Amino acid sequence: MFTPLVFRRLSLALFAALGLFIAFTFFQHGISNDEEVQHIYGRLLLDFYSSGFTDKSAFEYRNLFLYGGLFDLIAALLEHILPIWVWDMRHLLSALFGLAGIVAAYKIARRLGDERAGFFTVLLLAITGAWSGVMFTHTKDVPFATCMTWALYYTMLVIETLPRPPLRLSVKLGIAVGCALGLRIGGAFAVIYLLLLLGLAGLVNATSWKARVSYWLNSLIRLVPTGIAAFILMAVFWPWGVMSPDHPLLAAKSFSHFAFNMLTIMDGRVMPIGDVPRYYLPAYLLVRLPEVFLLGLAGLAAVAALHLDKLSAHRGKLLPWLAVLIAALFPIMFNVIDKPALYNGIRHFTFVVPPIAVLAGLGLSLSWDALHRWPRVRRGLGIACAALCLLTVTTLWRLHPYEYIYYNNLAGTMAEAEEEWEGDYWSSSLREAADILEKEISSKPKRDADGNIVPYLVAVCAENIQGTAYLDQRFSVTKNWEAADFYLSTTNMGCDDVMKGNIIGEVERMGVVLAVVKDRRQLLAHQRKPRIPVTTH
Numbered sequence: 001m002f003t004p005l006v007f008r009r010l011s012l013a014l015f016a017a018l019g020l021f022i023a024f025t026f027f028q029h030g031i032s033n034d035e036e037v038q039h040i041y042g043r044l045l046l047d048f049y050s051s052g053f054t055d056k057s058a059f060e061y062r063n064l065f066l067y068g069g070l071f072d073l074i075a076a077l078l079e080h081i082l083p084i085w086v087w088d089m090r091h092l093l094s095a096l097f098g099l100a101g102i103v104a105a106y107k108i109a110r111r112l113g114d115e116r117a118g119f120f121t122v123l124l125l126a127i128t129g130a131w132s133g134v135m136f137t138h139t140k141d142v143p144f145a146t147c148m149t150w151a152l153y154y155t156m157l158v159i160e161t162l163p164r165p166p167l168r169l170s171v172k173l174g175i176a177v178g179c180a181l182g183l184r185i186g187g188a189f190a191v192i193y194l195l196l197l198l199g200l201a202g203l204v205n206a207t208s209w210k211a212r213v214s215y216w217l218n219s220l221i222r223l224v225p226t227g228i229a230a231f232i233l234m235a236v237f238w239p240w241g242v243m244s245p246d247h248p249l250l251a252a253k254s255f256s257h258f259a260f261n262m263l264t265i266m267d268g269r270v271m272p273i274g275d276v277p278r279y280y281l282p283a284y285l286l287v288r289l290p291e292v293f294l295l296g297l298a299g300l301a302a303v304a305a306l307h308l309d310k311l312s313a314h315r316g317k318l319l320p321w322l323a324v325l326i327a328a329l330f331p332i333m334f335n336v337i338d339k340p341a342l343y344n345g346i347r348h349f350t351f352v353v354p355p356i357a358v359l360a361g362l363g364l365s366l367s368w369d370a371l372h373r374w375p376r377v378r379r380g381l382g383i384a385c386a387a388l389c390l391l392t393v394t395t396l397w398r399l400h401p402y403e404y405i406y407y408n409n410l411a412g413t414m415a416e417a418e419e420e421w422e423g424d425y426w427s428s429s430l431r432e433a434a435d436i437l438e439k440e441i442s443s444k445p446k447r448d449a450d451g452n453i454v455p456y457l458v459a460v461c462a463e464n465i466q467g468t469a470y471l472d473q474r475f476s477v478t479k480n481w482e483a484a485d486f487y488l489s490t491t492n493m494g495c496d497d498v499m500k501g502n503i504i505g506e507v508e509r510m511g512v513v514l515a516v517v518k519d520r521r522q523l524l525a526h527q528r529k530p531r532i533p534v535t536t537h
Contacts, residue, residue, distance in 0.1 A: 007115035011106060014122050018099055018132070026092040027085075028401040029136040030431035035090065036465040037062060038139060042072025043079075048239065059240045066251045068238030070182040071097070071143045087469060091136040094143065098135025101146030102126070104153050105354040109361045111156065112320055116368070121361030124296065127392045129399070129406030130288045130346060131353050137404070137426050138347060144183040145351035151176035151190040152327045152355060156320045158226075159197050162205070163218040167225055174229025181230060182237025185251040186351070191230075193326050194223075201319055256340050263493060264343040268420035270493075273341040281335045284345040285356075287411035287421065292388040293360050294408075300363025303370050328355040344425045399509050402428060414510045423492040427462040429507040429515035433488045434470035436505035437517050445474065446485065459484035461495040482528040487518040498530050 044058035059065045075090050082089050102125045110118035125131045135142045154173035158165045173194075180187030198219055206212040235242040241251065262273050266280055277283075286294070331352050335342075342348065364385065371378035395414070396403045405424055407417035437458070445453045455476040460467035467477040467488055478484055481499060489496040491513050501518025508514065520528065 002116070004115040007119040011115065011119045011122050014119070014126060015099070015103070018102065018126055021132075022092070022095040022099060025401060026095050026136060027088040028431075029091050030426070030428035031087050031463075031466050031469055032137045032139070032426040032428065033463055033466070035087065035137070035139060036463055037064060038072050039075060039086065039090065040064075041067070042069055042074075042076035045069045045073045045239075046076040059243075063254070065240040066254055067140070067184050068182040068187075068234070068241065070147075070179055070237040071139055073237060075139075090139055094139040095136045097143040097146045098131065101131075101135075101142065101149050101354055104146065104149040105358050105361075108149070108153050108156065108324060108355075109358045111153075112317075112324065112358070113362045113365050117362045117365035119361075120296070120364045121357050123389065124290070124293050124357045124360055125354065127290055127389060127396065128288075128293060128353065128357065129290075129396060129403040130350065131357070133396070133399075133403030133406060134347070134350065136401075137428055138350060140183065141347055141350040144180060144186065145354060147176055147180035147183060148187065148190055148327070148351040149354040151180055151187075152193070152323060155190070155194050155197065156323045158194070158223070159201055159319045159323060162198065162201050163215045163222065165219075165222050167222075170223055170225045171229050173223075174226035175233060177226065178230035178233025179237070181234040181241070185241070185248055185255060187234075188248075188252065189327075189331060189351075193323065193330065194226075196326060196330075197319060197323055198223075200322060204319065256338060262343055265420065265422055265493065273343040276339075276342045278336045278339050280342050281332055281346060281349055284421070285332075285352075287407050287417070288346055289353075289356070289408065290388065290392040290406075291408050291410075292364075292385050292392065293357070295385065295388065296360030296363035296367075297356070298363070299367035300359055303363065303366045306370070324355050324358050328352055328359055343422070345422050347425075395510070402509055402514060404428070405514070415512050418491075418512045418514075423512075424490045424514045425492050427466055427490050427492075427515075429490055430460065430462055430466045430488055431470050432507045433505065433515040433517050434467060436507070437475070437486055437488065438472060440504050440517065441474075456485045457483055458486045458488060459499060461487070461489035461498060481530055484528075485519070485521050487520055488515070489518070490515045498532075500527050500531075 041058060041061055041064040044055075044061055047055045048058050058069070071094070075086075075093055078089055078093065079086050084092065102122055105125060106118045106122050109121035131142075151173065154169065154176050157169055158173050161169065177187060177190045180190055198216065201219070202212040202215045206215045231242070241247050260273075263270055264273050264276060265271075266276065266283060331349055335349065346353070367381065368378060371381060392406075392408075396406060399406060402424060404426070405418065407414065407421060411417035411421055441456070446456050448454045455474055457478040457480070458467055458471060458475050459481040460477055464477045464479070467475075471477070475486075481487075484499070487499040487501050489498065496516045499518065499520065500523060501520040502522070503516050504519045505517035506513045506515070
């Protein structure tokens with residue numbers, strides 16, 4: 001009944017549904033905390049090129065020069081072309097990158113397994129809030145993850161054709177790696193994967209050390225176009241990165257050991273971002289991925305354990321599998337060992353989600369095959385998976401458009417999860433909070449002592465742009481919080497406790513308050529001072 005053709009059609013239908021989801025919802029998401037500075041960086045990079053390389057303001061703007069500007073440069077170009085509000089345009093562009101990442105994961109899963117595994121992989125990513133929810137607003141993390149997933153796909157193809165990969169394939173791999181490096185220095189992970197697999201390929205496919213050395217040399221020669229293509233694209237999108245040989249190393253060192261005064265929370269424990277435990281990332285992955293996702297990983301582990309004795313008979317297929325395993329596990333192991341400062345859950349490691357989804361999709365497919373002798377058990381597995389998927393989709397529906405705050409039931413109820421893990425860290429709910437404020441005082445203008453209408457002062461516990469972008473001319477966002485008439489804040493990390501006021505509106509999903517609107521007009525002077533939020537548990 002469910003032939004490969006049927007699963008292929010199901011995958012295409014799911015891609016079409018995702019496309020419609022993007023088209024009808026991209027304008028519902030709020031501006032993220034870093035988005036303004038990222039877009040300014042894109043504009044400055046555009047100035048660098050349009051000035052004939054003389055305007056170097058981009059390389060003096062905050063610390064953005066440590067990043068590549070692929071996405072931001074494209075967004076800055078499209079800003080002059082598309083008749084869409086710039087912030088909505090960025091969210092649309094980011095979501096399209098996210099969709100392209102799912103396509104890459106589908107192609108990987110289908111190559112390692114079959115159409116069924118490919119469909120399961122697409123389904124898993126579609127219902128994972130840490131992918132389908134973040135792909136609108138995580139305009140640095142998702143495009144990078146997508147480029148890394150395509151780099152993984154072409155790495156698999158290249159490894160299968162060593163020591164003489166076709167020139168076309170070598171260039172495609174270079175394009176994918178170059179685009180990843182054109183976003184952040186973490187694209188070097190793709191280079192590490194390639195070199196590790198090249199070394200393993202020589203050990204597996206050659207029988208003597210002389211033959212292995214020859215294998216490695218021939219492979220490296222054939223991969224020279226990969227390096228050239230990657231370097232060119234890296235230079236285009238991250239010009240600062242190639243202006244000095246030590247710049248990539250400085251960027252890598254900066255991101256590996258950066259630290260600033262900021263707190264994060266994990267399972268109810270509040271801590272400085274430099275003091276997170278080594279298991280911070282694995283713990284967040286465990287509660288951020290849907291239950292059916294984890295079931296697929298468990299199934300893969302079980303099937304692998306039961307068939308270890310047959311691995312030697314499939315040596316030709318081991319390297320592509322190892323490619324995905326390395327892409328999924330190496331960054332996590334690196335994080336556990338290196339212990340860098342972390343916050344916002346898995347945000348900075350979003351690029352591990354697609355390869356993990358591939359493994360989970362393959363796990364579900366292989367588990368189904370392994371249970372062919374026990375039809376009742378297999379039927380039970382199918383029902384369980386369908387029920388878990390329905391549960392996750394229902395939760396995402398109820399959270400919309402804040403799917404990115406999704407946690408599975410291992411984190412407890414949604415109310416418990418939002419209390420004990422990072423919630424709306426991107427302050428996306430402030431868009432809805434601003435709408436509430438406008439409606440609340442639509443007929444109540446503020447007047448000064450002379451009776452003239454003046455704007456209400458609004459304090460925003462986020463970047464100012466996350467208020468000014470949505471509030472009309474009756475409001476003015478101020479940095480003088482004590483003088484503010486109103487206060488807009490998310491509830492993440494106790495930000496709503498910083499300023500007093502009468503709550504006149506709330507953004508709520510599933511019984512969880514994500515943002516509040518506070519009226520401060522009646523407060524006395526001593527009540528207007530900021531206070532330290534209550535974030536300890």
